[in-house]
Amino acid sequence: MSPIVIWALVFVVSIAVLVKASDVFIEYSEKIGVAFGVPAYIMGISLVAFGTSLPELVSSLVAVFKGETSIVASNVIGSNIANVYLVMGVVGLVGSKLAMNFKMSKVDIVMFLGSALAMFLASWDMVFTRMEAVVFCIALIANLYFIFKADREESEVDEEDKLQWYVIPMLILCSIGIYFGASYNVESIIQLSTLLGIGTEVIAVTAVALGTSLPELVVSITAVRRGNIDMAIGNIQGSNIFNILAVMGIPGLITNLELTPILTQFSLPLMMLATFLYLAFVLPGKGLKKWMGALLLGIYIFFVVRLYL
Numbered sequence: 001m002s003p004i005v006i007w008a009l010v011f012v013v014s015i016a017v018l019v020k021a022s023d024v025f026i027e028y029s030e031k032i033g034v035a036f037g038v039p040a041y042i043m044g045i046s047l048v049a050f051g052t053s054l055p056e057l058v059s060s061l062v063a064v065f066k067g068e069t070s071i072v073a074s075n076v077i078g079s080n081i082a083n084v085y086l087v088m089g090v091v092g093l094v095g096s097k098l099a100m101n102f103k104m105s106k107v108d109i110v111m112f113l114g115s116a117l118a119m120f121l122a123s124w125d126m127v128f129t130r131m132e133a134v135v136f137c138i139a140l141i142a143n144l145y146f147i148f149k150a151d152r153e154e155s156e157v158d159e160e161d162k163l164q165w166y167v168i169p170m171l172i173l174c175s176i177g178i179y180f181g182a183s184y185n186v187e188s189i190i191q192l193s194t195l196l197g198i199g200t201e202v203i204a205v206t207a208v209a210l211g212t213s214l215p216e217l218v219v220s221i222t223a224v225r226r227g228n229i230d231m232a233i234g235n236i237q238g239s240n241i242f243n244i245l246a247v248m249g250i251p252g253l254i255t256n257l258e259l260t261p262i263l264t265q266f267s268l269p270l271m272m273l274a275t276f277l278y279l280a281f282v283l284p285g286k287g288l289k290k291w292m293g294a295l296l297l298g299i300y301i302f303f304v305v306r307l308y309l
Contacts, residue, residue, distance in 0.1 A: 003191070003195055004192070004195050004196065007188045007191045007192050007195065008188075008192065010184055010187075010188040010191075011185065011188035011189070011192060011207070013184075014180075014181050014182075014183075014184040014185035014188060015055075015181070015185060015208070015211035015212070016181075017177055017180065017181035017184075018055045018058070018059065018177075018178060018181030018182055018185055018211075018212070019055055019181075019211065019212065019214055020177075021174045021175075021177030021178045021181055022054040022055050022058075022174075022178055024170065024174050025054065025171060025174035025175065025178065028167050028170045028171050028174070029171065031164070031167050032167060035167075053079075053239055053242040053243050053246060053247060054178065055178075055181075055182070055211075055212040056075045056076065056079050056212050056243055056247045057246055057247045057250065057251075058178050058179065058181075058182040059071070059075060059182045059185055059186060059208065059212070060072040060075050060076075060247050060250075060251045061182070061250070061251050061254075062179075062182045062183050062185075062186045063075075063186045063251075064251045064254050064255060064257075065254075066186055066187070066190070068186065068189075068190060068200055069251075069255060069256070069257045069258045070199075070200060070201045070204075070257075070258045070259060070260055070263070071186065071189065071200055071201065071204045071208075072128075072247070072248065072251050072252075072257050073123060073128065073201075073248065073257055073258075073259045073263055074200070074201040074202075074204035074205040074208070074209070074263060074267075075204055075205075075208060075209060075212070075243075075247060076119070076243045076244060076247050076248050077119075077205055077209075077263060077267045077268055077271050078204060078205035078206060078208065078209025078210075078267065079209045079212055079213050079239075079243050079247075080116075080240045080243055080244070080271050080274065080275075081205075081209065081267065081270055081271050081274055081300070081303060082209045082210055082213035082300070083213055083236045083239055083240055083243075083274075084236065084240070084274035084275075084277065084278050084296065085274055085296045085297065085299050085300035085303065086210070086213065086217065086296075086297065086300045087213060087217045087220050087232075087236055088220075088233070088236055088278065088281075088288070088293075088296055089292075089293045089294070089295075089296030089297035089300060090217065090220070090221060090293065090297070091220050091221075091224055091229065091232045091233070091288060091293065092281075092288035092289065092290065092292045092293020092294070092296060093290055093293035093294065093297070094221065094224050094225075094293075095224035095229045095232065095288065096287070096288055096289055096290045096293065098224065098227060098229040098287060099229075099287055100229055100230060100233065100282075100285055100286070100287040100288070101230055101285075104237075104282065104283060107146050108237065109279070109283075111139075111143050111146075111241050112237055112240065112241055112275070112278075112279070113275060113279065114139075115139065115240075115241050115244040115245055116240070116244065116271065116272060116275040117272075118135070118136065118139070118244070119244045119248065119268075119271070120268060120271075120272050122136075122248075123259050123263070123264060123268055124264060124268075126258065126259045126260070126261070126263075126264055127256055127257070127258060127259070128248060128252050128256065128257040128258075128259065129252070129256050130252060130253060130255070130256060132252065133248065133249050133250075133251075133252025133253045133257075134249075134253070135249075136244070136245050136246075136248055136249030136252065137245070137246075137249040137250065137253065139245050139249075140242075140245035140246050140249055143241060143245060185208065189203050189204060189208065198308075199260065199262065201259075201260050201262060201263055202262065202307050202308070205262075205263065205267055205307070206304055206307055206308075220232035220235055220236070223235070229287070229288070233282060236278070237278070237282075240275075240278075262307070266306070266307075267303075267307075270299070270303055273299075274299075277295075277296065
């Protein structure tokens, strides 16, 4: 078996382990929240956003310690591009007949648009500094503050919701799975980029971003099938904000993060276009049409093809 095939298999398996371990980690984290009476609304909007971004965060931290800092921005930009063009595109095609009751508050609009603009401005010089990371982390804390401020009322804790003995061991086991999944994922990216002569950032912004966006895709399709398009749209919004503020901010505290010309000159502007298209399609509150979904998917296909040709 050739080295390319071996590392490709390692890449696929590591992505699968990373995504599954993250999913189970959030499931058991939610049990802790329920056991302590944290309101379901707060758990949903914070844990879902955190959970679907956890693979990107851990992969980015591992990449920083391996000296591949360009993978961090590639993860963030690629995931946000996939969330809007791919996930929202599929939602538009599958759920075009569903009414949308999703309303963005002023804080939501400021955080969604502001985080994207901050990412664009901070990354344009191809270096994301520690000082910029501090600003992003402060914005992350502010975002979480507004989420928790929205509803302080505690939930009732039923007897069956009390914390079970196996929850903490499961969290530890999932943490180990997340670490090794992320570690082998980053190593496979480095090896494949060397063997194929492709930049690590190209693999990260496409293949890794696609793999780590699978939770958002699955959650969104499931929500649409159940007639809940609002959950699908809100999941995209929360994940994109968390990707930028946390996945860039936390690794950026460790060291300056590098970006490559292909990211700043092509992928980053396309991420900004995705931000504006999201707002243009969601703010009117009239639902997604099939042509919107087709347009978004078409742009995503163009994005992937353009990077590899």
